[in-house]
Every structure is written in structure tokens, then in C-alpha cells.
Amino acid sequence: MAYYFGDWIREQREIRGLRQADLSELTGIKQSTISMWESKDIITPSIRNIWIITQTLGIPLSNVPWDYLDLKLNNEQSEDDRMGQRFRLYDLPRANSVKTFEGEVYRVVGSIGIEKESGEVRHITDLYYRAKTVVSQTKIVAKRKHAEEELKKINEPKRSRNRNQKVKVR
Numbered sequence: 001m002a003y004y005f006g007d008w009i010r011e012q013r014e015i016r017g018l019r020q021a022d023l024s025e026l027t028g029i030k031q032s033t034i035s036m037w038e039s040k041d042i043i044t045p046s047i048r049n050i051w052i053i054t055q056t057l058g059i060p061l062s063n064v065p066w067d068y069l070d071l072k073l074n075n076e077q078s079e080d081d082r083m084g085q086r087f088r089l090y091d092l093p094r095a096n097s098v099k100t101f102e103g104e105v106y107r108v109v110g111s112i113g114i115e116k117e118s119g120e121v122r123h124i125t126d127l128y129y130r131a132k133t134v135v136s137q138t139k140i141v142a143k144r145k146h147a148e149e150e151l152k153k154i155n156e157p158k159r160s161r162n163r164n165q166k167v168k169v170r
Contacts, residue, residue, distance in 0.1 A: 005045050006037035008065060012057060027056045028148065046150055048129055087142035087151035089128045096137060100130040101147050 013023050013034075020038070024031035029049055036042040054061055092098070098106045098113055106113030106127055113127045114120070131151060134142040142151045 004037075004040055005050075006040050006042075009034065009053065010038045012053075012059065016057065023053075023056075027052050029053070030148070085152050087134060087153045089125065091142070092124045092128055092131075092134065094136060095134045095141065097135045098127050098131045099133040099135070100127070101132045102130070 009023075013020070018026075020031050020034045023029070023034055027049075029052060033042065033049075037045060050064060051061070053059070054064060093108065093110055095108050097108060097116075100106070105116040106122060107116065108124065108127075111124050113122045113124060115122070128151070130147070131142075132144060132147075133140055134151065140154055142153050144151050
């Protein structure tokens, strides 16, 4: 029998005397998302959300029962993965640039990003979690509306905007 993330998070929340709404307020993760984990409507959390929860509750990542959580990391895939909707961290090195929620634009070179104006260098892992829009060969290939959402692939890539051009759909 699998030990789901929702079972573990409910256990951790209850040990600390927290309601779902309390955990939501502490972590910034929507209460509805926490509810869906616990009711197993969403089985696979993002690694980022696991990290946020463990950091907020003071749980070392080594204490997460990885071997017993059904995170669908083996041969099984989540519905988002099967449909090719989620843009993964390992997809990022193939991109040309990333625009962050802070408005910074980074040129992607292998496993690093170089900020266009300042020359600041960041590892792609850091950029992935800050990325609002991902561009590859002048086409937007992934985006998200809110920082807490997963990056989603764009089914029909749109051309990236130049300052005076409108977005064109191929």
C-alpha cells in the first residue's frame, strides 16, 4: 500500500496542531491545494512545494519519507506529464532565455543564466523557480501566471515579442 504525500502532510500538520488554512497561511500554498493533496485529488506535489513545507515546518528534507511516498517518480507518470504539459527543470538548458517575475531577463547557457543588463550569473535551478516565461529560438515555449504554479508548456509556441511587435501565432 502506498503512503501518499497527502497522508504524510496531514500527519505533519496534525502533529503541529495546524489546520489546512493555517498551513496555507504559513507556506503561501493555496488551502485548496493542501486539501486536494490530503484527499488524494492531487497525488504528485512539486518538489518545490515539498521544499516549502519542510522549510516552513522545520522538517529536514532527509526526514521526508521519500521511499514510501507515491510521487510517481518511477515508470508511472502524472497526467500532466503524459499530456506533456509540465515544463521540467531538465528542459530549461535547451531554452535560450528566461524572464522572471521580477522582470529580469536571463540568457541560458548550459546550467547557468546570465542576466541581460547586469551580467549577474544564476544557476538554472534558481531561475526555474523564478521563471515566468521561457523562450527558445524566439518562441515562447513555457510560462506561468503565478509564481506558485508549475511552468506549463505552450502547445503552439508563440513568437517572442520584440518591443514594437505583436505576438504572432504560427
